Amino acid sequence: MPDNITKLSFEDALSELEKIVRGLEGGQMKLEDAIAAYERGAALRQHCEARLSEAEARVQAIVQRSDGSLDMKPMDQDVND
Template sequence: MTTQTTPLHQLSFENALAELEQIVRGLESGQMKLEDAISAYERGAALRRHCEARLGEAEMRVKAIVQKADGSLSEEELNTPADQPIPARRKRAPTRTTQRPQDDAPSAPIWDDNIPF
């Protein structure tokens, strides 16, 4: 088991997740002193970011595996260093489309606000 003194970059995904789960259980118990709870919360937030970065790296590695036309697999080279954080996904702006002209009516832009992201 890891401790709160282990540097994040030395933790595997599994060890970081186990420590994060332990912190969550401790916070949920309500038995921690305020200062200890704040420190645990800060460590938990850092562990969450570390786990998300590791998952992002794993996702990129999986996406880099390409199936060739003959059915064999190859792995493409990634140019992302392992210690570089994966940026958070940004919410897209609504897309702009134009309506089809009907009876020579001028085209008017409309915004598609029904996009779920």
């Protein structure tokens, strides 16, 4: 994945991906431009999925104790423990 994509925030990557999708749906791009846009869009999608997975793992690591306080659960433990 290109460095310029890995440095994007989730929101910026998603915004760019949405622009690419709109451009491809418009059907006005030359073939080579459409292929390049599709390739970048695939890389952006992969980046967004990775960012979402990271966020999900962080959220799942937060557990509530019986007294109502929050604690961090080790990432290697099952969430249902």
